Amino acid sequence: MTWEGRLEINDYGSDVFVIVPARDGENVGEKIEELENFGVSYVVVCGEKVDHPHVVYRSRCGKWDAINYGSSFVPKKARVVALNDVDTKICNFDKAFEYIDEEVGLVYCRVQVSKGPQLKFYKILDPIRQRLHIAASGELMLLKKEVFRHVLPVPPCMAEDSYILFKALESGVKAHFCRKTYVTTERTADAAQEARYKKRTTLGIYQALDHTKPPLQIRIFYMALPVFAPLLRLAGEDGQAWVNGINSAFTEHMTDKNPTKF
Numbered sequence: 332m333t334w335e336g337r338l339e340i341n342d343y344g345s346d347v348f349v350i351v352p353a354r355d356g357e358n359v360g361e362k363i364e365e366l367e368n369f370g371v372s373y374v375v376v377c378g379e380k381v382d383h384p385h386v387v388y389r390s391r392c393g394k395w396d397a398i399n400y401g402s403s404f405v406p407k408k409a410r411v412v413a414l415n416d417v418d419t420k421i422c423n424f425d426k427a428f429e430y431i432d433e434e435v436g437l438v439y440c441r442v443q444v445s446k447g448p449q450l451k452f453y454k455i456l457d458p459i460r461q462r463l464h465i466a467a468s469g470e471l472m473l474l475k476k477e478v479f480r481h482v483l484p485v486p487p488c489m490a491e492d493s494y495i496l497f498k499a500l501e502s503g504v505k506a507h508f509c510r511k512t513y514v515t516t517e518r519t520a521d522a523a524q525e526a527r528y529k530k531r532t533t534l535g536i537y538q539a540l541d542h543t544k545p546p547l548q549i550r551i552f553y554m555a556l557p558v559f560a561p562l563l564r565l566a567g568e569d570g571q572a573w574v575n576g577i578n579s580a581f582t583e584h585m586t587d588k589n590p591t592k593f
Contacts, residue, residue, distance in 0.1 A: 347473075348409040349373035352397035353417040356381045362417045369424055374404040375417065394469070395491040399484045405476065412479040414492070416470045419514035426511035427473055436478040436504040437496065440471040441513035448525040448569035449518040455566075460508045464545075465552055466536060467496035470514045478504050486542050490535025497543035522572040529576025530583075537584040557581045 349371050353359055356379045363383065366373045375381070376398075378391035389400050398414060405412055411431060415421065422443075430438050441457065444450055459465060469492025474482075482498040485491050496506060519525040533556075540553060560577045563570040 346408075346410040347371045347413055348405050348411070349413040349415050350398060350401035350404070351375040351415050351417050352394045352401070353377040353379075354391055355379040358417045359383075359386060362415075365421065366415075369421075371413075372406065372409070374401050376401045393487065393489075393491070395485040395488050395494070398491060402479070402483055405479070409476055412474050412476055414469055414472045414474075414495075416514070416516065419470050419516045421471060421512070421514055423512045427471075427509050429511075430507040430509055431473060431475065434505045435507045436475045437499045437506040438473045438509050438512075439467045439469070439492070439496065439506070440473075440509045442468045442470050443513050443515045444518050445515070447518055447520045448522060448572060451566055451569050452525075452573065455563075457508075457510070461510075463548055463552065464496055464500060464506050464508065465549055466490070466532075467492040468514075469493075469495075470516060471512065472496075474499070478502075488535055488538045488542065489531055490539045493536045494539035494542060497539050497545040497549070500545045500549070501543050522568045525569060526572040526575045526579075529573050530579045531576075533577050533580035534584055537580065 349366055351362055351366075351373060353362075353375050356377060359375055359377060359381055362375065363385065373385055375383075375386040376389045377386050378389065380388045387400075387404070389397055402412075411428075427438050427440055442449075442453060444453070456466070472492060472495065474495070478499055481502060481504075482495045485494055488494045500506060519528050536553065540550065544550075556577060560574050563573045563577075566573070
């Protein structure tokens with residue numbers, strides 16, 4: 332995979348195409364305004380019909396399906412494809428492009444929440460991801476177009492972002508976790524919601540691992556996860572929610588290779 336020339340920070344808009352999966356029309360208007368202010372080309376793949384030239388309707392099947400469908404709208408001139416959740420606000424977008432070069436083909440960005448258990452969780456996860464890419468954040472992810480084409484089609488998976496990361500790493504693509512660029516959003520509000528969310532995301536990562544062969548360190552991490560997960564109880568009620576979610580996901584993954592539709 333080649334990369335001719337560095338993407339200039341001050342004119343990234345002409346080189347980037349953004350795919351925005353959206354379950355429904357909520358937040359679509361705000362996301363359109365944000366992307367148009369950035370001056371980038373984009374398509375919103377929405378599970379609800381919205382009258383806008385850059386919004387296309389697609390029956391809801393999952394973000395993985397929306398990404399696959401959205402890929403057909405990527406223009407030939409695009410050099411970078413960005414995936415961005417509709418319910419986020421992008422901060423310091425230009426900084427992410429500092430890391431895309433001849434070597435780095437995938438950049439995923441930090442997530443900032445204002446409240447809830449995810450505040451503690453990202454304080455644990457982010458330092459790990461600076462050293463080992465154990466999970467992506469699909470809220471904002473940038474890929475060289477040739478890398479994006481290589482990881483397609485994304486299979487049915489609840490962690491399509493980590494699938495994309497693992498598939499790229501499997502192929503020898505270098506990834507970077509960017510903390511300068513970040514998105515703000517809201518996630519779970521209490522431990523009960525967090526346990527359900529952690530089960531879903533962890534199960535999705537095990538699904539992603541079924542479809543990919545990332546570096547051995549990542550696979551070892553997830554084989555050992557149920558063993559060292561109880562240490563998370565040190566984080567109190569939120570930590571117990573993470574443990575419950577991880578254990579439920581691991582058990583379901585081991586007993587059901589074909590989980591119900593999500």
